[in-house]
Amino acid sequence: MRRTLLFLLLFSSLFALPLQARPKPVVIKLATLAPKGTTWANHLYAMAKEVKKATKGRVKFRIYPGGVMGEEPDVLNKMRSGQLHAGVFTGVILGEIFPDSRVLELPLVFKSYEEVDYVRDRLLPDLQ
Numbered sequence: 001m002r003r004t005l006l007f008l009l010l011f012s013s014l015f016a017l018p019l020q021a022r023p024k025p026v027v028i029k030l031a032t033l034a035p036k037g038t039t040w041a042n043h044l045y046a047m048a049k050e051v052k053k054a055t056k057g058r059v060k061f062r063i064y065p066g067g068v069m070g071e072e073p074d075v076l077n078k079m080r081s082g083q084l085h086a087g088v089f090t091g092v093i094l095g096e097i098f099p100d101s102r103v104l105e106l107p108l109v110f111k112s113y114e115e116v117d118y119v120r121d122r123l124l125p126d127l128q
Helices: 001-017 039-054 072-081 089-097 097-104 113-127
Strands: 025-030 059-064 086-088
Touching: 001 097, 025 113, 039 059, 072 086, 072 089, 089 113
Parallel strands: 025 059, 025 086
Antiparallel strands: none
């Protein structure tokens, strides 16, 4: 009888121990105007797949393609309010955030690709 009680006590204590909980994956919500099936969208889905694989499922992307989250200003506002975590933008909206970035869009300003690389490398820290 005593052994049975001891066994039941030990056995029931196993259920009282917390099970090792798997942490919930981090889900990054990303919006883009690029429609599903386009090169841009396909690259985003490929990136999401690589990140999921590299993090063993701990980081995932939920991609909202085709402007379903609104136009670029809407996406930016949703990022500011925390509804979205990321967005893919054109130079127009990036120029509103950081006007100096528009220099990369000017035609015939650079004499060579080396000059483009030089300017981009100098601007990149401010763009990140």
